[in-house]
Amino acid sequence: MIIGSLIEEDLSEKRIALSLDTAKKYIASGFSVQIEKGFGKSSNISDEEFQKLGVQLTTRDNIFKSSDIIIKIICPTDNEINLIKEGTMLVGSYFPHLNKDKINKLIKKNIKLFSLELLPRITRAQSMDILSSQANLAGYKAVIDSVYEFNRAIPMMMTAAGTITPAKFFIVGAGVAGLQAIATAKRLGGVVSATDVRSASKEQVESLGAKFVFVEGEQNLETSGGYAKEVDDNYKRKQEELLKNTIKNQDIVICTALIPGKKAPRIITEAMVKSMKSGSVVCDLAVEQGGNSAFSEGGKVININGVKVIGYKNVPSRISESASLLLSKNVLNFLESIYDKTNKKLKIDENDEIIKAVYINKEIQ
Numbered sequence: 001m002i003i004g005s006l007i008e009e010d011l012s013e014k015r016i017a018l019s020l021d022t023a024k025k026y027i028a029s030g031f032s033v034q035i036e037k038g039f040g041k042s043s044n045i046s047d048e049e050f051q052k053l054g055v056q057l058t059t060r061d062n063i064f065k066s067s068d069i070i071i072k073i074i075c076p077t078d079n080e081i082n083l084i085k086e087g088t089m090l091v092g093s094y095f096p097h098l099n100k101d102k103i104n105k106l107i108k109k110n111i112k113l114f115s116l117e118l119l120p121r122i123t124r125a126q127s128m129d130i131l132s133s134q135a136n137l138a139g140y141k142a143v144i145d146s147v148y149e150f151n152r153a154i155p156m157m158m159t160a161a162g163t164i165t166p167a168k169f170f171i172v173g174a175g176v177a178g179l180q181a182i183a184t185a186k187r188l189g190g191v192v193s194a195t196d197v198r199s200a201s202k203e204q205v206e207s208l209g210a211k212f213v214f215v216e217g218e219q220n221l222e223t224s225g226g227y228a229k230e231v232d233d234n235y236k237r238k239q240e241e242l243l244k245n246t247i248k249n250q251d252i253v254i255c256t257a258l259i260p261g262k263k264a265p266r267i268i269t270e271a272m273v274k275s276m277k278s279g280s281v282v283c284d285l286a287v288e289q290g291g292n293s294a295f296s297e298g299g300k301v302i303n304i305n306g307v308k309v310i311g312y313k314n315v316p317s318r319i320s321e322s323a324s325l326l327l328s329k330n331v332l333n334f335l336e337s338i339y340d341k342t343n344k345k346l347k348i349d350e351n352d353e354i355i356k357a358v359y360i361n362k363e364i365q
Helices: 020-028 047-052 060-066 078-083 100-108 123-128 130-149 176-187 199-207 233-247 270-275 315-337 353-358
Strands: 002-005 032-036 056-058 069-071 089-092 112-115 157-159 162-164 168-172 191-195 211-213 252-255 281-284 301-304 307-310
Touching (some): 002 060, 020 047, 047 056, 056 060, 060 078, 078 100, 089 315, 123 315, 130 307, 168 176, 270 307
Parallel strands (some): 002 069, 168 191, 168 252, 191 211, 252 281, 281 307
Antiparallel strands (some): 157 162, 301 307
């Protein structure tokens, strides 16, 4: 059985989903592995390092036409769909409701699609959870990017010439990305506070040494899967008043709030951004889903009256070596869960909770 992986046509996607370690494990399990020339360059892996493990170098066309399993991070282009042979298994992150037409074309070609961002939040799926592994890195990188744009020192510094006060960070959303942003900002010496609609996140925020800012008297807005629920208009009014009084005193605001399957909630208004001091920074990790902050634009850093609003896309790809290592391991763990090593074949149980969630086998209406 042949596993193939290739460089993404989208040049902003610098991650790969096959590392040296996972390639070695696939080969040890009896798979043949093939990649195209220069596959690992963006993650600092040479072709020679892959070849030493027994990985074969070939052309893109051959990978599409001969692989039984293709590990591909983002949804194939129309041209790539034409090249993939019927019956191929495709593993990656395809956001079916954003790529309906392409998904339906793949289904018509009898491509077996497994989209890992749809994994259920259960203990057995944690090692395969690409959203969490990549969000963790995004939270870290958001702090690094914000500090780079911030024209001041972060920790308190006491010198003979005087004292520099620590930078104030405010994290919107205390999920995986938000919690990592809190931890990173604290390690750099910042004074950190955070907010979330899920009251259950209070303990996690405070355990990292941050202050939890919450709309008092409101119910816990958390789904059974651990995600945030969409809030009503009454809550939005209370939240806006709370944030208006909090954000004007912050140096760096990092937005991480997302609702699965829906547009990101707009939380930071134009007035809030304009109320911040010149030199402050807003980093919007939700920009690709519509954005939490006013003024954020995908792929840009916008200056609003001296306040920088960062809207970088695909933030994990900005630290591609680390992101690729974790993503590759997530994919390996998924494939190992459905691979029968004894008989050297895939065993796809459509009644399994994980397979039910990630296997796209019907056209999207």
